[in-house]
Amino acid sequence: MATPAIPPAVPPAHPRAILHVDMDAFYASVEVLQNPSLKGKPVIVGGDGSRGVVASCSYEARAFGVRSAMASGQAKRLCPHAIWISGNHGLYGEYSTRVHKCFHAVTPHVEGIALDEAFLDVTGAQRLLGSAEQIAANLRDAIRSETGLNCSVGLAPSKLLAKLASEAAKPSLPGKPPKPIPVGAERVSEGVVRVNPNEQVAFIQSHPIEALWGVGPATKARLERYGVRTVADLAALPEDTVIRAVGKVNGAHLHRLSLAIDDRPVESDRAVKSVSHEETFVTDVRDLDALNIDIIRMADAVSNRMREASLLGRTITLKLKFPDFSMITRAKTIPVATASGIRIAEVASALLRTADTADQVAAAGVRLLGVGVSGLSPSDGRGSAKGAAGEVTALSEVGEAAQLDLFAATEPSSTAPEHETETQAAFDEAIAKVREKFGDSALAPAALATAKGLRVKRRGDTQWGPSELGSATRE
DNA sequence: TCTGGGGTCCTGCTACGA
């Protein structure tokens, strides 16, 4: 058979042009749009309780030193007159959808990083829409007219540099002088900063080491032992030394970044790898039965999201954080992929009751509890997806005696796994239909019933820590 | 007087089968 001819490489008409678009104070700005009386005031979106954090804050609050991810107590001390808002995840999602529509009007090559942030590869779009600088400015205008929100845009030949450029494009704080633009970059229009292609190395090496994506407190501390404080310091070290300091994969990657070598593509179709829910309690919990109720509730929430996304998963993970902030995870991989809240809860509950875990809970109490599922596969591709019903082997072949017990709890007959899965799928589908018609609170495991109704957990509930006004989870 | 929630990725270790 003849080898197909490989077309000759065609040099691109334009050098790579990546945009990093970052909404300015996204959640806080959405709240101001909803309530214009907040305009010009210090607004903080986040958990107002003693265990909460700041999710987003207006530039007026930032002028007092308040920052995202700051402990709420510290934010209250810095800005005691701030207006606190607990947030509305659904509303932010709606705005995010509108912003992403603007992105897709420019190019299909969009990699969403968060609700308020994305990379766009506009290399090819320049043929139709003009220069990358024009595209960036027009996109910024389009987002403002579509949503009323402002954003900052970085333009560069790579993702890392575009991200750093968008940070340089951020507005200055009220009453403070504008930030200087780093060497090698320039402001090309309002809210848009471009890194000059022939000054990439000078631009990146003018930054502190923690500006590199992947350098957090631990990596920074390790590099500082080698005298590295800036990206230029890192570039001056031999690659072997960097690898010795921070490990093989990260070391080689960081060393390349320090030389402005970053050819990572904009990935527009990244698959979800895990789904989880976790929650911090107002007070630490020692009671295994109480924790079990929370496991059921969180497993129900995880299950609901997996069904909405048509996903099944095989690895169930239980996460516990103790009062001293130490954390453990316990995971179990089951032979049959599932999206059933009952099964997820049973596995997580069994993990909680293993001897070492139960002992730690009894001794210390639990500050945070989380339930997650990974090893995901599409529920509509059962014949081919790993772990899906189509390729399930008999449980007895796997030798998972505990697994038989697990299923027996919901289906006493020892039928074949395929049958169990189909029955469970029909059961889950029925739950989804009831909830679609009557709302999420219409149906839940009996363990979640209270005098006030069913306690179900949904994405965005207690997003930034338990509220001061009462427990997020207990009544 | 601290430190949320939802993710991804990497590393090191152990168990197990070929």
Added chain:
DNA sequence: TCTGTCGTAGCAGGACCC
């Protein structure tokens, strides 16, 4: 039959991101 090696899967923890 026993032992050593290798690859892989699973598990646990850590670091990092927004």
